[in-house]
Amino acid sequence: MTSTKKDPVIVVLQLTGGNDYMNTVIPYNDPLYYENRPNVGYKMEDIIKVDDTLGFMPSMGPIKEMYDQGKVAVIHGIGYPDSPRSHFRSMDIWHTCEPDKVGTEGWAGRVARELDPNKENVLTAINFGHGLPRALAVPGVPVAAISDLGTYGLLTGISDQDQRAKALDLFSRMYSPTVGGSFVTDYLRSTGTEAMIGADIVKVAPERYSSNVEYPSSAIAQHLRDIAQVYMADLGTRVFYTQHASFDTHAGEYAAHPALWKDISEGVSAFFEDLKEHNTGENVIMYLFSEFGRRVRDNGSGTDHGAAGVAFAIGDAIKGGMYGEYPSREAKDLEQGDLVPNYDFRGAYTTIVEDWFGLDSNPIVNGNFEKMSYLK
Amino acid sequence: MSNKEDLALMAHLMRRAGFGANREELEALVAKGYDAVVDELVDPPADRHGGKAELLLRYHPGVLLPGGNPVMGQANWLYNMVSTDKPLEEKIALFWHHVFATGNSKLDNCDQMLTQIEMFRELGMGNYQDLILELSRNPAMIYWLDNNENHRDAVNENWGRELLELFTMGVSNYTEVDVREASRAFTGWTITPKLPRQPYGRYPWRFEYREEDHDFEEKTFLGQTGNFNGEDIIDIVVKEPATARFICRHLYNFFVADEPQVPAWTIEPARDEEALDAMCNVFEESNYEIREVLRFMFKSEWFKEARFSKIKSPAEVVASTMKMVGAYEFPDPGLAKICREPGYMGQDILDPPSVEGWHTGSEWINSGSLLARINFVADNVNKTSLPGMQTIISHMKTEGINTPQDLLNSCLDHMGFLELSSETREQLSAHAGAGGNMDWSDESAASARIAEMMALIGATTEFQFA
Numbered sequence: 001m002t003s004t005k006k007d008p009v010i011v012v013l014q015l016t017g018g019n020d021y022m023n024t025v026i027p028y029n030d031p032l033y034y035e036n037r038p039n040v041g042y043k044m045e046d047i048i049k050v051d052d053t054l055g056f057m058p059s060m061g062p063i064k065e066m067y068d069q070g071k072v073a074v075i076h077g078i079g080y081p082d083s084p085r086s087h088f089r090s091m092d093i094w095h096t097c098e099p100d101k102v103g104t105e106g107w108a109g110r111v112a113r114e115l116d117p118n119k120e121n122v123l124t125a126i127n128f129g130h131g132l133p134r135a136l137a138v139p140g141v142p143v144a145a146i147s148d149l150g151t152y153g154l155l156t157g158i159s160d161q162d163q164r165a166k167a168l169d170l171f172s173r174m175y176s177p178t179v180g181g182s183f184v185t186d187y188l189r190s191t192g193t194e195a196m197i198g199a200d201i202v203k204v205a206p207e208r209y210s211s212n213v214e215y216p217s218s219a220i221a222q223h224l225r226d227i228a229q230v231y232m233a234d235l236g237t238r239v240f241y242t243q244h245a246s247f248d249t250h251a252g253e254y255a256a257h258p259a260l261w262k263d264i265s266e267g268v269s270a271f272f273e274d275l276k277e278h279n280t281g282e283n284v285i286m287y288l289f290s291e292f293g294r295r296v297r298d299n300g301s302g303t304d305h306g307a308a309g310v311a312f313a314i315g316d317a318i319k320g321g322m323y324g325e326y327p328s329r330e331a332k333d334l335e336q337g338d339l340v341p342n343y344d345f346r347g348a349y350t351t352i353v354e355d356w357f358g359l360d361s362n363p364i365v366n367g368n369f370e371k372m373s374y375l376k
Numbered sequence: 377m378s379n380k381e382d383l384a385l386m387a388h389l390m391r392r393a394g395f396g397a398n399r400e401e402l403e404a405l406v407a408k409g410y411d412a413v414v415d416e417l418v419d420p421p422a423d424r425h426g427g428k429a430e431l432l433l434r435y436h437p438g439v440l441l442p443g444g445n446p447v448m449g450q451a452n453w454l455y456n457m458v459s460t461d462k463p464l465e466e467k468i469a470l471f472w473h474h475v476f477a478t479g480n481s482k483l484d485n486c487d488q489m490l491t492q493i494e495m496f497r498e499l500g501m502g503n504y505q506d507l508i509l510e511l512s513r514n515p516a517m518i519y520w521l522d523n524n525e526n527h528r529d530a531v532n533e534n535w536g537r538e539l540l541e542l543f544t545m546g547v548s549n550y551t552e553v554d555v556r557e558a559s560r561a562f563t564g565w566t567i568t569p570k571l572p573r574q575p576y577g578r579y580p581w582r583f584e585y586r587e588e589d590h591d592f593e594e595k596t597f598l599g600q601t602g603n604f605n606g607e608d609i610i611d612i613v614v615k616e617p618a619t620a621r622f623i624c625r626h627l628y629n630f631f632v633a634d635e636p637q638v639p640a641w642t643i644e645p646a647r648d649e650e651a652l653d654a655m656c657n658v659f660e661e662s663n664y665e666i667r668e669v670l671r672f673m674f675k676s677e678w679f680k681e682a683r684f685s686k687i688k689s690p691a692e693v694v695a696s697t698m699k700m701v702g703a704y705e706f707p708d709p710g711l712a713k714i715c716r717e718p719g720y721m722g723q724d725i726l727d728p729p730s731v732e733g734w735h736t737g738s739e740w741i742n743s744g745s746l747l748a749r750i751n752f753v754a755d756n757v758n759k760t761s762l763p764g765m766q767t768i769i770s771h772m773k774t775e776g777i778n779t780p781q782d783l784l785n786s787c788l789d790h791m792g793f794l795e796l797s798s799e800t801r802e803q804l805s806a807h808a809g810a811g812g813n814m815d816w817s818d819e820s821a822a823s824a825r826i827a828e829m830m831a832l833i834g835a836t837t838e839f840q841f842a
Binding site for chain 1: 481522524531533534537547634643720729730742743746751754755758799800828832835837
């Protein structure tokens, strides 16, 4: 039980592959939806109605429950002009906030840098999963990457404790910073040092954790459970990042997309349930996004790469509801068959950066963008 | 005995053109001569074997179950990397897997992935046009990029787009119209229909060209107009100068030295523009023979000088470590466990994160993957009873390794003639020195000491480079 105001925390959940906006939040009263989705559209009666015009796809029941409690903001028509319709490029743009050139720094990594400018905590930002998304990559900013919390550690195979201590000591000296090293060598050294320190700190998290909440067995639910453990161990982590894939439903969408959203909905619901059980979580928001939405008209068994998408913000601190406008589905309003974004994704980041973290957003998102008032 | 510089150069070649080589192999290769070795790598003599498939099947029949088991599929390939006698054939298959990244996460039919890898082994060093044509008929690729959903009356442009963006020219060298037209040309290129898994189980796919589903109308692609079919699109696109540059830059990035990530290639110049130009010339003048580009590349001075200028990929870390310690030369039950290791380091082989493949170079490294790499090497060199470790230990004993400096230097040589920065060398020397001279009277203590030194070398920043 805590009543003191805690530092704000974000969990970013990336829906990798291009989530189909129109089959996630469905304009169920619009005949154009059914007309354009003869093969992968949902039937009116299966859609979970949210208001008079919009509904969630059938496996989003747990999200709808949170929506009804006022904890879910749906951000419509999000994207940027001239979608390249390439996963690689589009994800890069979302990660770096650089639509016109190839950026090298990730927005979430920049947030971590501002939150911890003196690098006092190597666990300020953690990715849960293999590898590091570019969103978290900023030279000089330590980011831990934990694929499995239970087995995290350095030279764990050396069973003799004294010998291991000596090895770790040598390691820390071999990885201490040097003058005049190459960029890659410096990067290796700082990563190694951070890894060793981070592994040492984070091992307390599973020990401190106990919960009655049962998480589903999906990969994303397991990552969210690891996040809950590290968050509740109070290790000072402010930016958690994880992803679920693959939303690239060119084919077989009718089977694949509901399964993906079942994983997401159940995992996210268990996560917030867990925080609630521990009377914590008022300082946690979750942000879900994908690199683009998909084409309005289905291709027979799936949908191709599109433009405008949908993002979600979830948590106690969120002012639930629908934000922005659903882009027009009229043929005359589409660009290359795609919904046209009407809200810049960097605006949604700006809301988080300024109103959640209290930071100057311009240098993080590369400009000034219109905020959306989805935070309480 | 060969001189150290020749051995070090050969170790470099075998790290890049294969998955490393032990001392005995290096000695034999040096005796053959560098250029002759390159010629044999790019053109393996007929009596060379690939991975010892029959042995693998005897002990792990699961690796070829219909439909395959993804983990055993990875085991299958990893075993081939370690046991092949045609290392470059296996390495080029890994190269094309990076570029033509296809993933079992979507296929859910792993032996189709293995069939694709087999195709890369067969054609990967051959003519690029033949390869790309076979790729467009490859069932795993067709399903992965949905060309089986690309119909005359409902064009699906996934394959058409990636063919141009990722497999030939690279982004910004074509228009959206070109994507559309290329996609139309590949309508009807499909596979025998994918039946539901239940109740039939998995079954092999076959390429099928369905004339009735092909769009025979006129198309305009990259400025040329005609009633193009898929073959015509490939014929046009392989001749584009952008394709030569894109493919040669991939080869350079994979075999020579780390380049920036692919999306930056339209903006950032190549690390060595002169070398890249020379490779492009060979590519075009040889009529797109990959083998000739490889031969030219491996014999170039800039290749020989490019030692330790690439971060090893996880597959390289795992396969070369296994080769070094002599693990799983014989199929071992542990293979199913060890084959997941590249995934823990960020490279699930047969299952890249997306069609763009993996980000390479320093992006292989984050705190999690670095831990996994270091721990893997340490855990394996600790198994001093493995044949490779036994050979290393007895070699050191025969050589009379005595002082701590001898120990350090000999371990470095056995780990690929690794070069250390002066700072790292100083730290390791001090650590070795604290243990005093080698005591060969207690062989198990001596072995443990060698293993510890190798584990610590495996933990250096330098060891992360190939």
